[in-house]
Amino acid sequence: MNTDLLRTFLEISKTRHFGRAAENLFLTQSAVSFRIKQLEDVVGVKLFTRERNNILLTTSGERLLPHAENLLAGWQAALQDVGVASQKSLQISIGGTSNLWDTFLQSLLPQMAGAFPGLYLRTEINPQRELTRALLSGRLDIAVLFEPPKVSELCTSQIGEMELMFVTSEKVTCAEDIERLGYIFVDWGTAFNLQHAKFFDQAIAPVLHTGQSHIALEFLLAHGGAAFLPVNLIEPLILDKKLFEVEHIQRASRSIFAVFNEESENTKAFMPIIDFLTKRAAKTLAT
DSSP, X not given: OOHHHHHHHHHHHHHSOHHHHHHHHTOOHHHHHHHHHXXXXXXXXXXXXXXXXXEEEOHHHHHHHHHHHHHHHHHHHHHHHHHHHHHTOOEEEEEEOHHHIIIIIHHHHHHHHHHSTTOEEEEEEOOHHHHHHHHHHTSOSEEEESSOOOOTTEEEEEEEEEEEEEEESSOOOSHHHHHHHOEEEEOOOXXXXXXXXXXXXXXXXXXXEESOHHHHHHHHHHHOOEEEEEHXXXXXXXXXXXXXXXXXXXXXXXXXXXXXXXXXXXXXHHHHHHHHHHHHHHHHTTO
16 A cells, blocks of 8 residues: 555545645645545545535545554554664654643653653644544554543553633623633533533633633633633733632643553553653643
């Protein structure tokens, strides 16, 4: 299988546009179309269909999507593993949801590289379902999640606790003030979302829905609004009176877990990484 065909397929499935995919891949549109024709000839089915000027995946295309992602990721991991093996270094693949990279994992990568000389890191940002699939397929060593999957092959270790504070761009006294400012909904996982309605006396429609706290924070500071954000991220802004805690709305807490496949041959090798994450979480999330 030509991996270029799979890369082209994934780019079109992401952009839903042959022209934009061609630009992103530095190819002509005719070259992109030819690659898709080649791939369709290989698999023997149509992968895309046009509907109202929109490129959509067929049912077969939807089924191919996770396999294409796994094949490409597996090939990249194999190339890296071959290079690492010759230098007897450790390679670790770490994945997380966007909100955990945004608030926790991203800042730890340089520290991790410094703590483990010769460490080769590969990162992945995906929804929990994709990360779980990557763990089970062996494409991923560690996934950092709010809600670990209940799968018998996977082990879970709690590495930290994130405290969320409800803040506004100006002081408020009632729900009407929050609605006037504009509520920013940050996706902190299913458990938080289910409890979300209990935080307010009445339902408030969000003006922005996002899975990344930094997007929410920038929007809040530039436009005004209200949102649940990590205490470690916003404490300096609280002290500078750029943001204000709504004290009558209780704080929320989210446990953070490292999930890994106990059957992986690298388990013993990456356990020190999990210990490192646990120790750093206490410092990172408290500051």
